[in-house]
Amino acid sequence: MTERHVIAVLVDNEPGVLARVIGLFSGRGYNIESLTVSEVDAEAGLSRINVVTIGTPMIIEQIKNQLDRLVPVHSVRDLTEEGPHVETELALLKVAGQGDKRVEALRIADIFGAKVDDTTLESFIFRLDGQTEKIDRFIGLMKPLGLVEVARTGAVAISRGQEGI
Amino acid sequence: MSQEMTGSEIVLRALVDQGVDTVFGYPGGAVLPIYDALHVQNSIRHILVRQEGGAVHAAEGYARSTGKVGVVLVTSGPGATNAVTGLTDALMDSVPVVCLTGQVPTHLIGNDAFQEADTTGITRPCTKHNYLVKDIDGLARTVHEAFYVARSGRPGPVVIDLPKDILQGKGSYTPPSVNGHRSYKPKRKGDIDRIEEAAAAMAQAERPLFYCGGGVINAGPKASHLLTELVKLTGFPCTLTLMGLGALPASSKQFLGMVGMHGTYESNLAMHHCDLMINIGARFDDRVTGKLDEFAPHSKKIHVDIDPSSINKNVRADIPIVGDAAHVIEDLTKVWKARQYRADRKKLDAWWAQIDEWRGRDCLKYQSSDTLIKPQYALERLRELTKGRDDVFITTEVGQHQMWAAQFLPFEKPNHWMTSGGLGTMGYGLPAAMGVQVAHPDALVIDVAGEASVLMNIQEMSTVAQYRLPVKIFILNNEYMGMVRQWQELLHGGRYSESYMDSLPDFVKLAESFGAVGLRAEKPADVDGVIEEMIAVDKAVIADILVDKAENCFPMIPSGAAHHKMLLGPDDQADNPISEEGMVLV
Ligand SMILES: Cc1cc2nc3c(=O)[nH]c(=O)nc-3n(C[C@H](O)[C@H](O)[C@H](O)COP(=O)(O)OP(=O)(O)OC[C@H]3O[C@@H](n4cnc5c(N)ncnc54)[C@H](O)[C@@H]3O)c2cc1C
Ligand SMILES: Cc1ncc(C[n+]2csc(CCOP(=O)(O)OP(=O)(O)O)c2C)c(N)n1
Ligand SMILES: [Mg+2]
Numbered sequence: 001m002t003e004r005h006v007i008a009v010l011v012d013n014e015p016g017v018l019a020r021v022i023g024l025f026s027g028r029g030y031n032i033e034s035l036t037v038s039e040v041d042a043e044a045g046l047s048r049i050n051v052v053t054i055g056t057p058m059i060i061e062q063i064k065n066q067l068d069r070l071v072p073v074h075s076v077r078d079l080t081e082e083g084p085h086v087e088t089e090l091a092l093l094k095v096a097g098q099g100d101k102r103v104e105a106l107r108i109a110d111i112f113g114a115k116v117d118d119t120t121l122e123s124f125i126f127r128l129d130g131q132t133e134k135i136d137r138f139i140g141l142m143k144p145l146g147l148v149e150v151a152r153t154g155a156v157a158i159s160r161g162q163e164g165i
Numbered sequence: 166m167s168q169e170m171t172g173s174e175i176v177l178r179a180l181v182d183q184g185v186d187t188v189f190g191y192p193g194g195a196v197l198p199i200y201d202a203l204h205v206q207n208s209i210r211h212i213l214v215r216q217e218g219g220a221v222h223a224a225e226g227y228a229r230s231t232g233k234v235g236v237v238l239v240t241s242g243p244g245a246t247n248a249v250t251g252l253t254d255a256l257m258d259s260v261p262v263v264c265l266t267g268q269v270p271t272h273l274i275g276n277d278a279f280q281e282a283d284t285t286g287i288t289r290p291c292t293k294h295n296y297l298v299k300d301i302d303g304l305a306r307t308v309h310e311a312f313y314v315a316r317s318g319r320p321g322p323v324v325i326d327l328p329k330d331i332l333q334g335k336g337s338y339t340p341p342s343v344n345g346h347r348s349y350k351p352k353r354k355g356d357i358d359r360i361e362e363a364a365a366a367m368a369q370a371e372r373p374l375f376y377c378g379g380g381v382i383n384a385g386p387k388a389s390h391l392l393t394e395l396v397k398l399t400g401f402p403c404t405l406t407l408m409g410l411g412a413l414p415a416s417s418k419q420f421l422g423m424v425g426m427h428g429t430y431e432s433n434l435a436m437h438h439c440d441l442m443i444n445i446g447a448r449f450d451d452r453v454t455g456k457l458d459e460f461a462p463h464s465k466k467i468h469v470d471i472d473p474s475s476i477n478k479n480v481r482a483d484i485p486i487v488g489d490a491a492h493v494i495e496d497l498t499k500v501w502k503a504r505q506y507r508a509d510r511k512k513l514d515a516w517w518a519q520i521d522e523w524r525g526r527d528c529l530k531y532q533s534s535d536t537l538i539k540p541q542y543a544l545e546r547l548r549e550l551t552k553g554r555d556d557v558f559i560t561t562e563v564g565q566h567q568m569w570a571a572q573f574l575p576f577e578k579p580n581h582w583m584t585s586g587g588l589g590t591m592g593y594g595l596p597a598a599m600g601v602q603v604a605h606p607d608a609l610v611i612d613v614a615g616e617a618s619v620l621m622n623i624q625e626m627s628t629v630a631q632y633r634l635p636v637k638i639f640i641l642n643n644e645y646m647g648m649v650r651q652w653q654e655l656l657h658g659g660r661y662s663e664s665y666m667d668s669l670p671d672f673v674k675l676a677e678s679f680g681a682v683g684l685r686a687e688k689p690a691d692v693d694g695v696i697e698e699m700i701a702v703d704k705a706v707i708a709d710i711l712v713d714k715a716e717n718c719f720p721m722i723p724s725g726a727a728h729h730k731m732l733l734g735p736d737d738q739a740d741n742p743i744s745e746e747g748m749v750l751v
Binding site: 012015016019020023027058061062065066068069070071072073074 | 285286289290293294295297314318319346347348349472473474476477478481
């Protein structure tokens with residue numbers, strides 16, 4: 001019954017706008033799987049919020065309508081519903097260990113196409129981008145190999161084709 | 166370059182340019198500069214309330230009865246926090262209000278300064294939008310935008326938080342702009358293809374029903390007028406929500422009475438059995454739908470609402486139409502006429518015959534008494550003794566008396582009925598009545614009150630006295646939080662935990678102490694005299710009507726039950742214990 005949707009929201013870059021969006025989700029009991037925000041057009045003062053949420057079709061529709069009626073919101077786009085889109089996320093992982101585990105971690109990182117951003121004799125920092133579930137799998141594999149810390153950005157997405165938001 | 170003004174002057178100038186003539190407020194340190202500027206002008210009248218909560222309800226009453234934006238002015242910290250209940254009330258009932266709150270100077274924000282509160286943080290979830298002004302150059306534009314946001318689309322409350330240094334600083338004024346808002350542009354015209362589809366569905370319906378609400382009132386008197394025409398034209402029955410009363414004249418033969426928990430038998434059964442529901446400006450509130458999965462199970466639903474988030478929220482619409490009620494009703498009428506649609510007379514007659522049978526149950530009848538004043542009787546007398554007047558405005562508090570007022574008083578026009586529906590705020594009625602009276606100085610403004618509710622904002626009697634507002638407070642005094650007692654009978658074995666109103670004041674003396682007239686009715690024979698005198702005296706009146714303490718409000722659909730599981734009287738109540746599922750609902 002529940003579906004995962006990636007929603008892009010274009011908002012005025014003004015104080016409190018993120019609190020409005022987050023307050024809407026918590027106040028109405030909607031799920032946030034991930035949420036990212038950053039200015040995308042300094043001249044026009046616009047930021048883009050990318051939200052990944054889970055809900056029944058009726059709840060997803062509510063979420064979009066509730067977002068759209070916030071005063072500083074310019075547009076709300078449901079990328080999942082609108083069709084083909086590119087979605088990606090970035091993760092940094094710190095993996096500590098020595099000997100076989102260290103070798104194995106490096107080997108798997110190589111298979112996943114993760115970059116080594118930093119290393120000491122006892123640790124690596126890997127950087128990996130890609131689909132959320134690819135990152136989930138990579139984290140799963142690193143756990144027994146000495147995973148110490150993870151930082152993830154949450155998903156960002158953009159629709160295919162020539163049309164803009 | 167226009168001439169420099171102080172922030173306070175800019176605020177007042179912007180209010181005047183927005184057509185504001187009245188502000189309800191209460192001063193304090195952070196807003197003293199505005200009060201100083203108010204002191205030296207004549208365009209805006211300030212009504213000094215006795216608690217900020219009263220100011221917001223008064224502004225709501227003013228707004229609901231005029232269609233204009235109500236304006237509130239309060240100080241920082243406790244002034245702003247006292248306004249929160251009223252703001253939430255206005256949000257739930259879609260009332261346009263602009264509330265100016267004082268704030269500590271910008272350089273002190275975040276320092277736990279004296280009387281500092283995070284007003285924009287606190288009011289974010291209970292306003293349609295709010296602003297913290299940090300730059301005097303944006304001040305005038307912000308005030309204009311706040312009015313635009315408060316009144317357009319689905320109306321609601323807007324807070325403007327004004328740091329003291331902004332009020333005292335100097336800047337230039339910008340007049341209201343004609344350019345639209347850059348991101349907030351509610352849709353007013355409904356999609357014409359959908360309207361065509363709706364009209365076609367109406368022409369084919371066998372058991373159609375209009376279910377209309379506060380959105381029709383919000384759309385202005387023209388919308389009610391258009392609705393009345395369309396209802397007449399189609400010959401369909403129509404029911405209204407608590408917030409929609411007055412959208413169709415109560416005297417219309419096609420009006421079935423209020424729908425919902427305390428609505429009429431015929432309205433609720435018509436909702437349950439209709440095959441086409443035409444919802445215009447109502448939001449499928451739980452007080453109306455009852456048990457959702459058994460709600461109007463055989464019906465196709467048209468839903469007209471200006472706020473897309475109201476559509477498909479609780480109940481799926483088959484024909485959703487986003488737009489302003491007045492525009493959509495107008496277009497719907499045009500299509501109906503242009504296509505020469507007509508209801509199938511035979512099927513519609515059969516539907517009316519069924520409805521008339523339900524009407525025959527006379528669901529609002531009550532056991533009359535020679536010795537005890539039945540609350541319904543008191544309201545019937547109020548109805549009779551104000552008959553023919555078209556300047557009667559009714560406000561209410563919250564409880565049984567509110568429901569009886571909705572059931573027994575006749576609402577012929579929009580904007581003459583103000584009640585707290587969505588939040589159900591006890592203490593709303595007295596300050597709301599003040600706001601109505603300020604806007605309509607010569608009208609007969611009556612707060613139908615409960616003795617418990619009215620005590621929640623009783624301090625406003627002092628405001629009533631100061632401005633000589635001749636409001637009438639008609640207390641149906643049952644010495645109980647009657648609505649609570651009724652639920653305790655229904656759900657908790659009649660254990661009246663803390664619902665008895667002990668140590669009530671002598672309302673007659675209380676009235677007198679505020680320079681008002683106090684009257685009391687103790688038996689049915691007193692009622693007419695008290696009402697006549699209440700209306701005749703050109704002063705504020707508290708009429709303390711001592712009613713039957715045990716009376717309950719029927720019909721009632723217990724929470725969690727479907728429409729056809731309605732309780733019609735005390736005997737039904739005893740026979741129908743509430744389900745466990747229903748027990749957890751409010
Ligand atoms: C003790 C108690 C008992 C109650 N019992 C009942 C009861 O028995 N029956 C009952 O009906 N209510 C009852 N209520 C009230 C109930 O809680 C709701 O407030 C009420 O039902 C909502 O009315 P509404 O659907 O008309 O919506 P409103 O709250 O008036 O909302 C209006 C809707 O119209 C839309 N709208 C606004 N402007 C426009 C426009 N210009 N054009 C088109 N659409 C517009 C809005 O977006 C919104 O969806 C009770 C309340 C209390 C306190
Ligand atoms: C501020 C607030 N507190 C509590 C309630 C819950 N409540 C609803 S009705 C009611 C009793 C109202 O009593 P009264 O004003 O005497 O009206 P009656 O039901 O007796 O007519 C209460 C406590 C409420 N609606 N509002
Ligand atoms: Mg009472």
